[in-house]
Amino acid sequence: MANHLYVQVVLLLLVLKAAATTTSSSTVVAGMVFCDQCKDGARGLFDYPLYGARVAIQCGGGGDTPLTVRECNTNWFGGFSVRMEGTPEMNRCTARVVQATGHCGAATPSAPRELTLAFRMLGLALYTVPPLLSQPLRAMDFCPAPAAAPPAAAVALAPVSLPAPPLPPLWRRRPRRLPPIWRRAPTPTLPKPVETTTTPPPAQPQGSACTFDKWADLGLHGCNWKVVTPNTTVAMAFGPAAAQRYGSEMTLREALEGRGDIYRTLLREATAALLNAYYNAPAAGGFLYPTTASVIDHMNGALLSSAQRVLLEGARFRRANSGGGTGRITKLPCDLTPCN
Template sequence: MQSMARHLQVVALVLLVLLDAAAAGTTTASSSTVVAGMVFCDQCKDGARGLFDYPLYGARVAIQCGGGDSPLTVRECNTNWFGGFSVRMEGTPEMNRCTARVVQATGHCGAATPTAPRELTLAFRMLGLALYTVPPLLSQPLRAMDFCPAPPVALAPSSSSSPLAPPPVSPPLPPLWRRRPRRLPPIWTPTLPKPEPPVETTTTPPPPPPQGSACTFDKWAEIGLHGCNWKVVTPNTTVAMAFGPAAAQRYGSEMTLREALEGRGDMYRTLLREATAALLNAYYNAPAAGFLYPTTASVIDHMNGALLGSPERVLLEGARFRRANSGGGRITKIPCDLTPCT
């Protein structure tokens, strides 16, 4: 599966290179070199691309050569909406000893220091075109997100590093005729202790499950708009950053979550309004609190499925989001419990 995914990524990068060349008015007959790759936001800070990582838009990538403590930067470019980047250079220089790294990221994944550079690999060379690819580049936030799984706990090594000593060897028994006769022990009558009265033990009842909160879009606009109840995202976070490329194509790159809560009159604006309230409720609740969408990833997946589906799917997902925001939980009805901001 990893090999197939690698081949699909190379094919996608080749298509991206050809589209960029066509847009620039050039053909593959001219001698040129292209470096292509993708940048992801490593939300769990595990150093590898995982389920919760998403393509990072607007990240600044530098192509550097020379090695050492101060390599030479030959080209820089920004990633597109799908997290991809493509750098084209005239001629066919040797790029095997060059690297690519993220020098400036965006959003909460741009707060921490970017990861180490990755080496370039020659994918193919034909018709005067040399394509170099790079493994996925990762940019990390200051700390891992709350929904990430906990890392495994390493067992402490044993304090005793010396090998086990062999068991002692008992001396051989003397011959039977030299053994002394055994004396029987005296008869001993045990004294039974007096039974003690039973001790009453009280069992502590298990703690109650965490109380969840489900609030509609108007409650978030009225009580939580000042930001004291917002987690991870803010009212000024863009819809494109919160929901990804599909939402950016539908609603543009400038609309904020504050504006998304005011959507009315159109089924796609209604879907965005209810999905934004569901996303805020998922960030506000713990996974076991009983909210219908236990994680923010489930809200984003249903939102993208509706945007890429039929109009009937848009109406259905909007109704499901509205039911969850109105308190419809997995077990019982959930109240709205937002702290008024001062």
């Protein structure tokens, strides 16, 4: 639910931006690009919006090769929008990723997706496209293994049973002698169970969970920040919903100092959870939010909901940053490396 809401918000911002620059009839094509890290062909928990990907809008050119009518790059949130003058019919046109970035740009171009007319009003025609996926050469190590297909076994023919020999006549059958009542049936001797030694599974790497005050101590733990920095803005880290609530200038360093308001408390705990998710290795288990995408989804879901949801998500982030979690008996430690 939160993933679809995030996509709808980004597409709405792209449409409003295109509509603001429209003075006459025009056509807008909008969509998003994601990095399909597990190569399963669908959006999943480990997929993230892809920045800087090159998207081509193609229409039939009368031959086997489609004609590229427009190209554009995705923004920081993985979204793209193309505006064209006039209102041509584009129901038979497609959009595809022709060049991606990072480890998702090493594979071949993605398959094209057809455009769909969303609405046509006031001289503006909006076409949308399902999320485009760009895949790496190989699936990431932290992706779940696909279910293996059962091996094709050779069809075994049913053994042919020979017909039973005919029974002798009744007067030649021997009478069945039953044992006496007082005689106990012999107890069968069961074979002794074979003792097998089982090798314990290898220990999984343990995760880490640290509270916001540990991350705010930049002199002692500032070297442990990954991907983002203390000067990264909240809008860049969490998306448009956070930018609307907290502004476009607030940094993550300032976010860790928030208190006295339920929305500032939510931002403080969500920032600490985001840093914990970046710090933990992909294979490390235990932390309540295994990926940064799950932290961003819960954060945006709370901002777009009620005040009660804000309180619940803030408490859930705080419990995860303290080392707790669902079904956990012992708390996760905070194993940040001292920078001094």
